[in-house]
Amino acid sequence: MSADELVVTGLGAVTAAAIGSQAHWDCFQHLGKSPRSAEDYGLAQFKATEHVRDRRQLKSVSHADGIGLSAINGLITDSGYQVGYYSSERIGVYVGAAGATVADNDGYMDALIAATGPNGQVSSPRFGKTSTTSRPVTLLVGLANNVLCYGSLLLDARGPNSNYVSSSTSAHLALINAAKRLARGQIDMAVAGGYSLATDPAYAAMFKKLGLLREEVAEERVQDNSPNNSPNNSYALRPFQSDAPAGTILADGAAFVIIERRAAATARGAKVLAQYCGGAIGSDGLGPKRFDPNGVALIATITRALSAAGISSNDIGLVLSGASGVKAVDQVELRALRQIFNYGAHSPALAVTSRVLGNLLEAGGIIELALVSELYKSDRIPESISPDVALAPFQQIVNRAKPYALVLRSSPWGEYSCVVVKREVV
Numbered sequence: 001m002s003a004d005e006l007v008v009t010g011l012g013a014v015t016a017a018a019i020g021s022q023a024h025w026d027c028f029q030h031l032g033k034s035p036r037s038a039e040d041y042g043l044a045q046f047k048a049t050e051h052v053r054d055r056r057q058l059k060s061v062s063h064a065d066g067i068g069l070s071a072i073n074g075l076i077t078d079s080g081y082q083v084g085y086y087s088s089e090r091i092g093v094y095v096g097a098a099g100a101t102v103a104d105n106d107g108y109m110d111a112l113i114a115a116t117g118p119n120g121q122v123s124s125p126r127f128g129k130t131s132t133t134s135r136p137v138t139l140l141v142g143l144a145n146n147v148l149c150y151g152s153l154l155l156d157a158r159g160p161n162s163n164y165v166s167s168s169t170s171a172h173l174a175l176i177n178a179a180k181r182l183a184r185g186q187i188d189m190a191v192a193g194g195y196s197l198a199t200d201p202a203y204a205a206m207f208k209k210l211g212l213l214r215e216e217v218a219e220e221r222v223q224d225n226s227p228n229n230s231p232n233n234s235y236a237l238r239p240f241q242s243d244a245p246a247g248t249i250l251a252d253g254a255a256f257v258i259i260e261r262r263a264a265a266t267a268r269g270a271k272v273l274a275q276y277c278g279g280a281i282g283s284d285g286l287g288p289k290r291f292d293p294n295g296v297a298l299i300a301t302i303t304r305a306l307s308a309a310g311i312s313s314n315d316i317g318l319v320l321s322g323a324s325g326v327k328a329v330d331q332v333e334l335r336a337l338r339q340i341f342n343y344g345a346h347s348p349a350l351a352v353t354s355r356v357l358g359n360l361l362e363a364g365g366i367i368e369l370a371l372v373s374e375l376y377k378s379d380r381i382p383e384s385i386s387p388d389v390a391l392a393p394f395q396q397i398v399n400r401a402k403p404y405a406l407v408l409r410s411s412p413w414g415e416y417s418c419v420v421v422k423r424e425v426v
Helices: 021-030 055-060 063-079 102-114 124-133 146-155 167-183 201-209 262-267 296-309 327-341 367-378
Strands: 006-015 091-096 162-164 189-197 252-261 274-283 316-320 349-351 404-410 415-423
Touching: 006 021, 006 063, 006 167, 006 262, 006 367, 021 367, 055 063, 055 146, 063 146, 063 189, 063 252, 091 146, 091 167, 102 124, 146 189, 162 167, 167 189, 167 252, 167 274, 167 404, 167 415, 252 262, 252 367, 274 296, 274 367, 296 327, 296 404, 296 415, 316 367, 327 404, 349 367, 367 404, 367 415
Parallel strands: 091 162, 091 189, 316 349, 316 404
Antiparallel strands: 006 252, 006 274, 189 252, 274 415, 404 415
16 A cells, blocks of 8 residues: 555535435435425525534525535544644645525515516615515625635635536546646645535426426335335336336435545544545537447546546456436436446446435535445445346446446436545445
8 A cells, every 4th residue: 555545535415315424325225215296306404504613604504505514514623634633734725616596596586576667677775675585695695605605614624625516426526636736736635525405496397397297296116125225116216227207306406525645644544445546537528418328438537537446447357336316318328327237247236325315516526435435345336226026237246356337427417437446445
């Protein structure tokens, strides 16, 4: 092992399924509560005040921002990081951010409409009177970099930072660029991840209009004598299954990890969850649902990620799918993976975390990084995140002799990301 290896230490995660690293692993093993409707994937009732150390930060941020800040607070606890361990100028924060929701600026929008006359002119005095009922910080609430800003204050991070709004690949984009800054010696530690309020009505309406959202029906149960907590007996995604309901299930959440050099992580007594080896981003999208059905861009993305990690597909023992229930996109992923692994006799195990988590959009692809080593340790992919059907050439048994894992993300806009990590031997 090299002291300069980049490692993942700590996970801060908030989803409708669970809160925290251990709770998510328990959820994957036992499924936890069985979702019965789309509402079960939302965090509308989440109370950030119970998870944020400095509650003053919540006065001028949105509900989505509160979810993101809660995850960063949880990350600090989970990683055992003591603020001040690294020099402030050597800490970066990299955030995959959710866009502002309609509700963030409702007060001013309502006032603006009320103050607009028949000729389209806005009366400033009338706007001043009608806007008094909105929050004084309304315009601040809608800023896309609030989690980056307040997260940096929480960590006393004053180094290079970036904010990304790129749908499903946002969190991976944050992580990959944070790792590049570390590799170049520009920073010593980074917090990277993303957050999302995907169930926002306006966001959901867009997905529905595009025909990407799963339609909820009154009865989804499969009459197969499955136990009550079986994924087949719930309102859950079943990617890759031909007879499964079409469309994705949007989910709220946030997930962040710390990435740092191994020597420093060891020196501060941090628990290493996985070694970061490389990543890549790709796109062939020309708009929603307009992408190459053969997966050429995704194949190129995976190939570049493997090259960055200095390994080949033969070294991969585990693939954590980015499948989200949009059948055309899921089929692109399956075609790409089958070409990469060429139907080999010893192909990797395949896990589909969206079956439990739903489609986390900007928050996706991070929780999986922190749980790779646990999946290797358990040998077998838990039933809750296994594909419903056998998908040649992929397996359910994790090959410990192949210690590298692929974590994928993909979107109906033709955006793809791939991160390669190596399991940690405890």
